[in-house]
Amino acid sequence: MLHELGTNAAKHGALSVSAGTVAIRWTVHDRRLKLSWIERNGPPVKAPSRRGFGNTLIERTASGTAQSTFDRDGVRWDIELPLLDQAYTTSTLRNNVSALARKTAAIETPSEN
Secondary structure (H helix, E strand, C coil), rough: CCHHHHHHHHHHHHHCCCEEEEEEEEEEEEEEEEEEEEECCCCCCCCCCCCHHHHHHHHHHCCCEEEEEEECEEEEEEEEEECCCCCCCHHHHHHHHHHHHHHHHHHCCCCCC
């Protein structure tokens, strides 16, 4: 799911331009992960006219809820997932999000000619 969000941002969203940013905010409470993915300063945004593969993948992967918002400031996803019975710790989640951020930052943005 995070890979799909990062790929979409790099191809079409905020990470496709040099001024674009993505903020990832998350909390864990009662064995539920609440994650917000917020894109800003990217190309103009409008809601898609059809359900694409990426949105469907994100929504179906979420065994909780996944809600997208498309406004002129950027795309926002609010995702809530139940954590498995495995011993996920805050540091494990932080490491996974940090790894995604490093991979996303390594994606080169196209030059704006």
